[in-house]
Amino acid sequence: MMQTMRSNLHALFTLRERGSGKIAVGYAIIGLFVFTAMAAPWITTGEPARQDLLNRLAFPSFAHPLGTDQLGRDVWTRLVYAIQLDFRIGILGMLLPAILGSLIGVASALSPHWLDAAISRLADIIISLPLFVFFLALAGLLGPGSDWGPFGPGELPILLGFTLLGWVVYARLLRTEMHRILAMEYIRAAITGGLPLHRVIIGHVMPNAVGQTLVYMCVDIGLAILSLATLSFLGAGVPLDRPELGGMISASRTVISSNWWLVAAPGAVLALMGTGLALIGDGLDDRLKP
Amino acid sequence: MGFKAGNRSDHLAWRLGGWLAQLAFSILILVLIVFVLTQVAPGDAARLRLGPRASQEEVDVLRKQLGLDQNILVQFGSYVGRLARADLGTSINGEPVSEVIRQRIDKTWWLLVGTSVFSLALSFPLAWLSAYYRDRAIDHVIRFAVLVALFMPVFWIGFLLIRFLALPTGWFPVAGLGSSPMELLRSLVLPCLTGAIAMAPILVRSLRSSLIEVISADYVTVARSLGIRGSALLFRHILRNALGPTIALFSLNVGYLFFGIVILETTFAIHGLGSQLVTASIKKDVNVVQAITIIFAAGVVLANSCGDLVVRWLDPRQGSR
Amino acid sequence: MMAAQTPLLVMDGLSLGLGSGNRAMIVPSLNLTVNAGECLGLVGESGSGKSLSLRAILGLLPNSIHRSAGRILLRGPTGLAEHDPASLRGNGISMVFQEPMSSLNPSMRIGDLVAAGLRAKGMARGKARTKAISLLREVGFPAPEKRLDDWPHQLSGGLRQRVMIAMALSVEPALLLCDEPTTALDVTTQEQILLLLERLKKDRGLGILFVTHDLSVISRIADRTAVMYAGRLVEEGPTAELLAAPRHPYTLALLSCLPQAGTGQRRLQAIDGTPPAAGEHGGGCIFAPRCTFAAHQCLTAEPVLADIAPAHRTACYRHVLLREGLSR
Numbered sequence: 005m006m007q008t009m010r011s012n013l014h015a016l017f018t019l020r021e022r023g024s025g026k027i028a029v030g031y032a033i034i035g036l037f038v039f040t041a042m043a044a045p046w047i048t049t050g051e052p053a054r055q056d057l058l059n060r061l062a063f064p065s066f067a068h069p070l071g072t073d074q075l076g077r078d079v080w081t082r083l084v085y086a087i088q089l090d091f092r093i094g095i096l097g098m099l100l101p102a103i104l105g106s107l108i109g110v111a112s113a114l115s116p117h118w119l120d121a122a123i124s125r126l127a128d129i130i131i132s133l134p135l136f137v138f139f140l141a142l143a144g145l146l147g148p149g150s151d152w153g154p155f156g157p158g159e160l161p162i163l164l165g166f167t168l169l170g171w172v173v174y175a176r177l178l179r180t181e182m183h184r185i186l187a188m189e190y191i192r193a194a195i196t197g198g199l200p201l202h203r204v205i206i207g208h209v210m211p212n213a214v215g216q217t218l219v220y221m222c223v224d225i226g227l228a229i230l231s232l233a234t235l236s237f238l239g240a241g242v243p244l245d246r247p248e249l250g251g252m253i254s255a256s257r258t259v260i261s262s263n264w265w266l267v268a269a270p271g272a273v274l275a276l277m278g279t280g281l282a283l284i285g286d287g288l289d290d291r292l293k294p
Numbered sequence: 295m296g297f298k299a300g301n302r303s304d305h306l307a308w309r310l311g312g313w314l315a316q317l318a319f320s321i322l323i324l325v326l327i328v329f330v331l332t333q334v335a336p337g338d339a340a341r342l343r344l345g346p347r348a349s350q351e352e353v354d355v356l357r358k359q360l361g362l363d364q365n366i367l368v369q370f371g372s373y374v375g376r377l378a379r380a381d382l383g384t385s386i387n388g389e390p391v392s393e394v395i396r397q398r399i400d401k402t403w404w405l406l407v408g409t410s411v412f413s414l415a416l417s418f419p420l421a422w423l424s425a426y427y428r429d430r431a432i433d434h435v436i437r438f439a440v441l442v443a444l445f446m447p448v449f450w451i452g453f454l455l456i457r458f459l460a461l462p463t464g465w466f467p468v469a470g471l472g473s474s475p476m477e478l479l480r481s482l483v484l485p486c487l488t489g490a491i492a493m494a495p496i497l498v499r500s501l502r503s504s505l506i507e508v509i510s511a512d513y514v515t516v517a518r519s520l521g522i523r524g525s526a527l528l529f530r531h532i533l534r535n536a537l538g539p540t541i542a543l544f545s546l547n548v549g550y551l552f553f554g555i556v557i558l559e560t561t562f563a564i565h566g567l568g569s570q571l572v573t574a575s576i577k578k579d580v581n582v583v584q585a586i587t588i589i590f591a592a593g594v595v596l597a598n599s600c601g602d603l604v605v606r607w608l609d610p611r612q613g614s615r
Numbered sequence: 616m617m618a619a620q621t622p623l624l625v626m627d628g629l630s631l632g633l634g635s636g637n638r639a640m641i642v643p644s645l646n647l648t649v650n651a652g653e654c655l656g657l658v659g660e661s662g663s664g665k666s667l668s669l670r671a672i673l674g675l676l677p678n679s680i681h682r683s684a685g686r687i688l689l690r691g692p693t694g695l696a697e698h699d700p701a702s703l704r705g706n707g708i709s710m711v712f713q714e715p716m717s718s719l720n721p722s723m724r725i726g727d728l729v730a731a732g733l734r735a736k737g738m739a740r741g742k743a744r745t746k747a748i749s750l751l752r753e754v755g756f757p758a759p760e761k762r763l764d765d766w767p768h769q770l771s772g773g774l775r776q777r778v779m780i781a782m783a784l785s786v787e788p789a790l791l792l793c794d795e796p797t798t799a800l801d802v803t804t805q806e807q808i809l810l811l812l813e814r815l816k817k818d819r820g821l822g823i824l825f826v827t828h829d830l831s832v833i834s835r836i837a838d839r840t841a842v843m844y845a846g847r848l849v850e851e852g853p854t855a856e857l858l859a860a861p862r863h864p865y866t867l868a869l870l871s872c873l874p875q876a877g878t879g880q881r882r883l884q885a886i887d888g889t890p891p892a893a894g895e896h897g898g899g900c901i902f903a904p905r906c907t908f909a910a911h912q913c914l915t916a917e918p919v920l921a922d923i924a925p926a927h928r929t930a931c932y933r934h935v936l937l938r939e940g941l942s943r
Binding site: 428 | 673805
């Protein structure tokens, strides 16, 4: 069974099976973004906040590949730093719910029946409610707050919100898998025979659950980035002065008739990033299908 | 047949009760969460109302008036009590919340109806093409386009449509909703089109698979074997059976649609409930936020229930037991 | 009774392949004749291509399967003529399907279902409805005039299959294609449906092409039987003769898979091995790898269908051995 997990992980990194085309394209896109984000200090001015008020709303030029915004800030630099920030929040915004959800899923399956049922019901309700509306209210009411450890202003409430609402999908995945494995005759026999529970989880539940979870994780990063951008646009995400894709679109909306690329570029980056991630997830899904 | 009809209404009564219970439970949870949020939200409600210049004494008096000095359980109890009496309280500006909602709800309603119509008008043909020509080039193109569209921010689509469609042609107003029926329709086009593009990724995928299921159903082959073709085949044998799944799918995604409306209202400067929710939550106008979230949640539960009802009504198999 | 038969349907060199191109042939080249007023049974394991061949007659193949060669000829007023499969639908030929549960449109009432084929031919609503009642009565549907407004889901499997047959009869076919119409039914209902089909054959002079994997059904209904294996016809002959004295090892194997009713003992026996996948055939007899009679000759050259008795043909080099072995 460990084999399955290894082959699932293997599937993520090899390029010679079903769905490889999609995965390869996805990797290329995401690789490009990761490279851009990491190389930020060398390929940009390195100062996303530096204003040049004499050179506002400049057209693209060699010095400013994407021109400048209303405050004369270099848009290319801001875009690269926005990719950095969005990517980081996207990954954290996927990872935290994934961890919480997986734990809840496993715990739920091991709980007494009434608690297990109550958790499922709660998950149903969270799914059926207008989640994002609610999220917006939450992020708005909490306010951006200020820096907290490694998190910049506005990041913590968003991650909190992602975690509170996003755990559901992961919990369902793990819970279903747990119930499936625990219902198996030989597993029940093994547990009665003294096989410790953690061995069952690590050896039998995880290998199968990891594959499906990975598929969803890929899409989920994209969705988290999209949600972050949307919240920033609505004014309930990270403050507008920080470089963020949604915030950049929001800030440039008033100059769209003259400098439309200030709006177009961040959105295109977002769509491309999401597509790359979804392609990886899709290809992986193709590969995991029997 | 009589007894069957009786059974049916019994059955309905049960379901109706179920929906009401679900609605009540959902709202209770929602109220609870929103209430807890308002407690942990930074800033003092009384201070927010009076502004930074008010003296501490004035704030204390208001705190007493609002019951903020009592313990949390008492506050929650009186809050639920007021809600039960349909007393939504007042906004930060002192305006009754019910009035705030009354002024804005029609705009949100029009947007909701328009976006629903546009969404189906866009997604259904795409899903049909994709299902009919499955695994051919056009199917791959549609599926890829839909995948990309999933990650396009709604407001971004809106701004691009404004810049490249509305501004050059001048056909559509780019902000607000018109008041006369014609103007209203004209001003709805852009936001509803934007909403439809944003809904497409969610609808097309599932619609495609349920259409494939119907197209390849045995009874369609049977109909074809009898020489039935053209519109009779399409409408009586295929689309009639695709109607139920389509409605079910749409009503399931109403929650997503509501959030789309919030963004659309902000993007196109339409003063409806959605944009009000955004401003109220940023201003920490708790009563307004609570009221609007509850309305949206009720709308979603209601839409789910109505969808369920229509699907049952359409499907003869659900009628009798 | 075998004398002077007129061919009603002739399938001439029908080829079915997976996808376009000729890489994987499911049915390489099939020749079949159904005579007027006769029931031809087409029998074989699932995956032998029998149902696909049947569907190919009306051009109702799944997307992934293509007809690459062959002609379909149907007797009309001017004699046998080649037709486009789609033009034959509801026009001389109609079909009864296997699954009574999924074959009836769930959102149409019984009356409308039976009238659908007639309405497609332009018959007026009221007239089609009257016709539907008489059709339902003909297939033994109880009190049809009262139940025209019933939904398919309210009917039992047997009644649904009767509705299905009434639909197929509504277009006045000369040939009825039956794709395992009794497989999904219980034994009693199965018997009733077989009796009904037999009666219709007699009353209407209907030609029937009956596809099944079940030899006991074949023995009940078919005048002649054709046995299909891996897309090829391996034996064809009068049903009684073929079942009593099979002249192809595959037919013999199918027979020995049947539970024996009279002997009191059930000698259920499976055939060893599996049929080859489409396109996975090197040369020689297609059945040779699973055949207990196979000789060297069988592995090198493919046998063709040859007459061994009047109206009885087999594609086996060792058929004489079979006859001797059985008479012992």
